[in-house]
Amino acid sequence: MEQEIKNCQNCKQEFVIESDDFAFYGKMGVQPPISCPDCRFKIRAQFRNEMTLYSRKCDLCHRSIISMYNPKSPYTVYCEECYRSDKWDPYSFGQDYDPSQPFFSQLGKLFQRVPKMAIFSDHTRPSVNSEYINYSGANKNCYLIFNGGDSENSMYSRGTRFLTDTSDIYFGQKLERCYEGINVNQSNGVRFSKNVTSGVDSDFIFNGVNVQDCFGCVNLKHKNNYFLNEAIDRVVYKKKTEEIRGSYLKIKNFSEKFQKFSLKFPRRENNNLKTIDCSGDYIFESKNCHNCFEAAVCENCKYGFFVKNSKDCYDFTGFGYNAELLIECVGVGFSQRIIGTYWSENSHDIQYCFSVFSSEYCLGCDSLNNGQYVILNKKYTPNQFNEIRQNILKELQSKGIYGSFMPPSIAPFAYNETIAQDYMPLSKEDAIAAGFRWEENLQITKGRETLKSENIPDNIKDVSDSIENEILACVSCGRNYRIIKQELEFYRKEILPIPRQCFYCRHKQRVEDGGGLKLYDRKCDKCGKQIKTTYAPDRPEIVYCEQCYQQEVA
Numbered sequence: 001m002e003q004e005i006k007n008c009q010n011c012k013q014e015f016v017i018e019s020d021d022f023a024f025y026g027k028m029g030v031q032p033p034i035s036c037p038d039c040r041f042k043i044r045a046q047f048r049n050e051m052t053l054y055s056r057k058c059d060l061c062h063r064s065i066i067s068m069y070n071p072k073s074p075y076t077v078y079c080e081e082c083y084r085s086d087k088w089d090p091y092s093f094g095q096d097y098d099p100s101q102p103f104f105s106q107l108g109k110l111f112q113r114v115p116k117m118a119i120f121s122d123h124t125r126p127s128v129n130s131e132y133i134n135y136s137g138a139n140k141n142c143y144l145i146f147n148g149g150d151s152e153n154s155m156y157s158r159g160t161r162f163l164t165d166t167s168d169i170y171f172g173q174k175l176e177r178c179y180e181g182i183n184v185n186q187s188n189g190v191r192f193s194k195n196v197t198s199g200v201d202s203d204f205i206f207n208g209v210n211v212q213d214c215f216g217c218v219n220l221k222h223k224n225n226y227f228l229n230e231a232i233d234r235v236v237y238k239k240k241t242e243e244i245r246g247s248y249l250k251i252k253n254f255s256e257k258f259q260k261f262s263l264k265f266p267r268r269e270n271n272n273l274k275t276i277d278c279s280g281d282y283i284f285e286s287k288n289c290h291n292c293f294e295a296a297v298c299e300n301c302k303y304g305f306f307v308k309n310s311k312d313c314y315d316f317t318g319f320g321y322n323a324e325l326l327i328e329c330v331g332v333g334f335s336q337r338i339i340g341t342y343w344s345e346n347s348h349d350i351q352y353c354f355s356v357f358s359s360e361y362c363l364g365c366d367s368l369n370n371g372q373y374v375i376l377n378k379k380y381t382p383n384q385f386n387e388i389r390q391n392i393l394k395e396l397q398s399k400g401i402y403g404s405f406m407p408p409s410i411a412p413f414a415y416n417e418t419i420a421q422d423y424m425p426l427s428k429e430d431a432i433a434a435g436f437r438w439e440e441n442l443q444i445t446k447g448r449e450t451l452k453s454e455n456i457p458d459n460i461k462d463v464s465d466s467i468e469n470e471i472l473a474c475v476s477c478g479r480n481y482r483i484i485k486q487e488l489e490f491y492r493k494e495i496l497p498i499p500r501q502c503f504y505c506r507h508k509q510r511v512e513d514g515g516g517l518k519l520y521d522r523k524c525d526k527c528g529k530q531i532k533t534t535y536a537p538d539r540p541e542i543v544y545c546e547q548c549y550q551q552e553v554a
């Protein structure tokens with residue numbers, strides 16, 4: 001089929017369906033999308049709440065637990081142990097399909113009846129002494145780690161693996177003693193930096209490879225003892241950097257100065273590595289992937305976000321790992337031929353399900369293990385299954401939504417509880433106008449601060465242990481937050497000032513600084529070639545195509 005321009009049914013903007021997209025939709029047997037890629041991301045993301053955590057009780061064992069489900073929400077929520085136990089039977093919630101009612105409203109009712117697992121954790125790789133984590137496994141003594149794992153003594157990070165004694169990272173792995181980093185990898189003692197590989201004891205590095213004892217440097221490779229991109233005597237370096245480190249104001253001033261300084265240098269159109277015919281950002285070792293972000297080892301994928309090892313997948317967020325032929329999925333891995341599903345593992349031929357494992361041929365199910373020919377949690381013979389399935393497909397096809405994700409009306413979370421608000425923030429009014437839910441009560445406290453930001457000692461060396469007992473208020477959003485013991489120790493050891501923003505604002509800033517999930521058409525500032533980049537054309541940065549960047553910088 002030819003390329004087609006459509007109007008998004010949500011935001012009314014035009015979007016394009018390419019001719020090879022039709023081939024994929026044909027292969028999956030689904031209808032082409034009715035919403036634009038951004039709206040599709042927003043709709044899926046309402047099934048993914050990583051960071052909004054609540055305290056509540058397990059509805060089975062009544063233990064106090066941390067949960068991503070708001071205590072006011074209609075769901076029955078079990079702790080992981082109860083959820084994975086045989087103390088309850090998902091089939092006891094089985095419903096008949098009623099052809100006179102819309103399928104998705106029946107599915108929504110099922111979701112509200114079947115217990116939910118409090119947080120998303122990886123039981124095959126349990127964490128130790130790390131209660132406040134989500135979408136994360138194999139952590140030890142960690143605090144507020146999301147979408148990652150395999151870490152120790154680390155805090156306040158998202159999209160990370162193999163962290164040790166590290167805090168405040170967005171997207172990075174194999175880090176030790178690092179702080180405030182975006183896309184920092186295999187580094188030790190790197191702080192306030194972005195796009196760094198193999199850095200050691202360096203601060204304010206932007207695009208650096210194998211740098212050591214560098215401070216405020218851009219586009220450097222294999223260098224040590226550099227200050228603002230100039231070689232500097234070791235003794236002078238020490239003196240200059242020691243003056244800044246540890247002081248909140250001096251770090252803040254230097255950061256502003258460095259932002260301006262870095263604008264003089266060209267940057268790459270994207271941060272992709274070892275890719276063939278790919279568009280997007282932070283794509284590694286992949287082939288023929290388009291509009292993908294934070295994707296590694298993928299092939300023939302489109303609109304993939306935070307995914308690994310996937311092949312022939314469209315519109316999918318999170319996980320991957322041996323995933324093939326997915327469309328409109330969230331948190332699906334080790335699975336094949338999955339449509340419109342949230343969280344499936346080791347399964348195939350699954351459609352519109354919520355948490356199904358080691359299952360096949362299931363449609364509209366919740367919390368199944370080893371399910372086979374199941375619709376709305378009711379078991380059927382293969383023939384019955386196919387007959388009912390055909391009726392449901394007919395209904396969805398008549399509405400043009402077979403292949404679209406489950407509608408926001410049955411999403412388990414409000415827009416502002418989920419990663420949708422991190423990546424495509426909306427005001428309350430706009431979210432509601434778009435048909436999304438909004439949560440007023442996020443269990444945030446404000447106005448209870450016992451120590452005002454301006455009264456926090458400027459330098460970490462003047463901060464006493466008593467700060468652990470204080471309640472602070474974020475300078476950006478006013479949210480109250482605390483400094484935990486492990487954190488204070490970390491700041492002291494690494495000579496870092498107490499942050500004046502809460503974790504959520506720090507994270508939000510890193511997401512923004514990471515570049516976002518949107519590509520713009522722009523011209524290379526050197527050769528004029530058309531490029532696709534996350535730098536909007538009106539931004540002040542100098543952006544080069546890959547070739548020009550390598551010629552000039554490498």
Ligand SMILES: [Zn+2]
Nearest residue numbers: 008011036039
């Ligand atoms: Zn749209």
Ligand SMILES: [Zn+2]
Nearest residue numbers: 058061079082
């Ligand atoms: Zn329990």
Ligand SMILES: [Zn+2]
Nearest residue numbers: 474477502505
């Ligand atoms: Zn804040």
Ligand SMILES: [Zn+2]
Nearest residue numbers: 524527545548
């Ligand atoms: Zn160029």
